[in-house]
Amino acid sequence: MIHIATIKEVAKYANVSVATVSRVINKKGYVQKETQTKVEEAIKALNYRPNNVARSLFKKQSKMIGYIVPDITNPFFPQLVRAVEDVTVAQGYTTFLCNSDDNLEKELMYLNKMAENYIDGVIIVSNHMNESHLANLQIPVVALDRVFHESIPSVTIDNYQEARRAVMHLVENGCEKIAHISGPENIINSQLRKKAYQDVMMALERPVYISEGHYQMKTAQEATFRLLHEQKDIDAIFTGNDVMAVGALKACTKLGINVPKELQIIGFDGIEWTETVSPEITTIAQPIYEMGKKAATMLLNRINGKEEGQDHIVFPTELKIRETTTH
Amino acid sequence: MIHIATIKEVAKYANVSVATVSRVINKKGYVQKETQTKVEEAIKALNYRPNNVARSLFKKQSKMIGYIVPDITNPFFPQLVRAVEDVTVAQGYTTFLCNSDDNLEKELMYLNKMAENYIDGVIIVSNHMNESHLANLQIPVVALDRVFHESIPSVTIDNYQEARRAVMHLVENGCEKIAHISGPENIINSQLRKKAYQDVMMALERPVYISEGHYQMKTAQEATFRLLHEQKDIDAIFTGNDVMAVGALKACTKLGINVPKELQIIGFDGIEWTETVSPEITTIAQPIYEMGKKAATMLLNRINGKEEGQDHIVFPTELKIRETTTH
DNA sequence: TAAATTTGTGTAAACGGTTACAGATGAGTG
DNA sequence: CACTCATCTGTAACCGTTTACACAAATTTA
The missing domain is CATH 1.10.260.40 (lambda repressor-like DNA-binding domains)
Incomplete structure (x- = not known):
């Protein structure tokens, strides 16, 4: 010993x-x-x-920051983690990652544990959190991917406009009957993307075909089967995220449908999976690394009392045209 | 305030x-x-x-456990995380995840930070760590995926034997010219898998075709191109992990080679990716969830002073026959 | 050369908990 | 009825740091 x-x-x-x-x-x-x-x-x-515990006790700060993410399975996060660490480690912070399973209770549990350990700040990706949960917390917070409240700084993209862009890409490619595989009802970003699809269709006076895919591959695959069974002449699908695009693509492959000749697909997010499959999937890519970097910088500034003027950053995305759409 | x-x-x-x-x-x-x-x-x-900081200071333990993983991008880990949490949360522990980028320095940095914060125990997945690094650490450790040293409990699979099984599967399917896409030279598990391939080929007096794929999709794809360019009649590939199997499959798709009719592929690990692509990839699946659960249980036992008799657990794997091999 | 200032060091009180110990009370026992 | 023992509560030391404050010596300033 x-x-x-x-x-x-x-x-x-x-x-x-x-x-x-x-x-x-x-x-x-x-x-x-x-x-x-x-x-x-x-x-x-x-x-x-x-001994950092003794030090933290006296100083009431620990030189640790945490992030809470709903599901590290989501290939969105590894890049985020790397970005955040690149910023924070340079300033002597250690970062810890927590997986909330998209579960509010777990999120609050972790938040509490962090507070109890004098964690200096938290980056949160959550579909359930709102400012009332953060109100009696003493920790600086930055929200990523979603705006919680005016008072809580955030780093996001414009889900509505970028989703419109995705749909418009299909329209410009000459697609006539465009369907949408949507994400969960209770997730705001998923709703915004769906609304964008609906609005574009409405404006063009085209029919709307929506099937719920729950943000997951397997369910999106089934949703695609259902969709194509009911409406055989669908020639394009916009999915609410990339994972579901993979599911849709698999369904097409199984049905012997040629993508992109007979049916075009566009996803949303820009995760790595879209490049592992064949054909590679066209998508709206979020600048994940940049967003993580920005969120980390904002958090550190808050921790150090340097409040930034601009508190709600909206990043632009990139339309990555690959092999599931024609141009 | x-x-x-x-x-x-x-x-x-x-x-x-x-x-x-x-x-x-x-x-x-x-x-x-x-x-x-x-x-x-x-x-x-x-x-x-x-306040947990004050409490930790006195008790010299924090009810926190950490894990250090080389790369959360690896789809191996999410499942592991879930398994570990399922065990530890039930006993009042909070778990924190750290990403080491497969970098020994970072691993040691995190280990030190954890020690400084009275973290109660650590689960480590590392290709570089050995017991000398852990010797003057006071924290109970469980090694996952690799044995560090006799004195440090571990949860692994038998990489050599299971890799033999993968190769034998191809042999039994009637493949004649079997190639291997290998992982990095400095990773022991990758070497064991390669050795298994070589030994089986040797025993059957067959030629050996090896190309280095660095455990990555892109490089494995290139390795496959090289391989098939030099040896046109290869009819099977065993890859050192699943990520490389995805790369190999993509290369085949691009070359218009029918998998599995003209060429069969088998991977290793059992990650989710193998099910997202078409055709789905046959693989040797590690019981990741079970392994994580076991590792967590062992760690908790160590923390609570209940040393277990059996300290080096070797799990069996499952051969998941899917669509890239014929039976 | 006296006063003011800078430099160097130690003492002790925090920080927010846990727990050994002591003392008080009340119930049970021979 | 004296004695033991379980129950209940408070006092104070301790965990390993940081830092305000005090004090002394060295240096600068007037």
Whole structure:
């Protein structure tokens, strides 16, 4: 059993007071060159590492930040994590990731645990959270992917407009009967994307074909089967996210439908999956890395008391034309 | 600015000592029914939540456990995370995930941060770690996916034997010229899988065709192009992991090769991707959820001082025959 | 050269909990 | 009825840091 040295032991070893050791560690306050060397030697000799729990207790901050995401299965997040770390590690923060299973209770549980541990800030991706849940929390928060409330800074894209763009891409490609596989009813972004589809169809006086795909591959596949069974002449599908686009594509492959010649598909999000399948899927790509970077920067600024003027950042997306649409 | 109540304030409000409040919180020691109610009311009135930092400092444990994984992009991990949480949350632990980018330095950094924060235990998936790095750490550790050292408990599969099984599956399907797309040289599991391939080929006196795919889709795709360019009559590929199998499949699709009629493919790991593509990929599936659950249980046992007899668990895998092999 | 300032160091009080210990009360026992 | 023992509560030390404050020595300033 190896003993972990404390600041007291370092002080005794170096023949100084704990205050002096603390000064050396934090490079703060006056300390003579000679004393400093003595202390540094003691630290090395005893293999001392400051205890962050004690430090956090006194300072009421931990140099840790957390993020809560609904489902790390979603290939959206790895990139996000990398972006956030690239920003925060450089400033001495450690980041921890938590998986909420898209479950409000779990989200609040994690939020509470974080507060109890003096986590300095949190980046949250959540479909259920609103500002009332954050009101009596002391932690700076940045919302990603969705706006919680005017008072809580956010980093998002314009789901409605970008979804319109997706649908318009199909229209411009000459598609006549365009269908939509929608995401869950209770997720606002999913509703915005659906509304965009409906509005475009309405404006063009075209019929609307919607089937619910729950943001998942398997269910989207089934939804596609249903759709194509009822309406055989559908020649394009806009799916509410990329995962469902993969499902739709699989359904077409199984039915022997040539994509994109007979039917075109466009997804939404820009996750990696769209490039692993054949044909590769055309999609509206969110600048995930950039969004993560921005969110992290905003959070750090909040933590350090530098409030930013612009608090609700909306990023542009990129239409990535690949192999499931003709141009 | 809302004030966060401390135990002292609760004590004053309830007209008792802090010790009594502590007893109520922890349901430990004697406390009169009536007093308990008083305290509970005070807790509710002040919206008190115990501060875990202070608690950790005294108890030298935090009720937090961490895992370090090389790359959350790897679809292997989400399932693992879920498994671990299912076990640990039930016992009051909070889990935090860290991404090491397959980088030893980052792994050690996280390990240190965890130690500094009295994290109670860690599950590590790492290609670089060995016991010397863990020796002067006080934290119970369980290794997943790879054995670090005899002294460090682990949960793994038998990479060599299971890889043999994969190759034998191709042999039994009547494949004549079987190639291998290998993973990185410095990863032991990747080497074991490669060795298994070589040994089977050797035993059957067949030629060996190996191309390096670095565990990645894009590079595996290129490796497949190279391979098929040099040896046109290859009729089967065993890839060192599933991600590379997806790459190999894409290469075949692009070359107009019919899978599985002209060429069969088998992967390794059992990640979700293998089911998102068409045809779905045959693979050796690791029981990821079970492995995570076991690892978590072992870790918790270690944390609670209940050492288990069996410290190196080797799980069986399942050969999932899908659409890229004939039977 | 006295006063003011800078430099260097130590003492002790926080931070917010837990728990060993002591003391008080009341019930049970021989 | 004295004694033991379970029940209930409070006091204070402790966990490992940081930092306000005090004090002394060295240096600068007038």
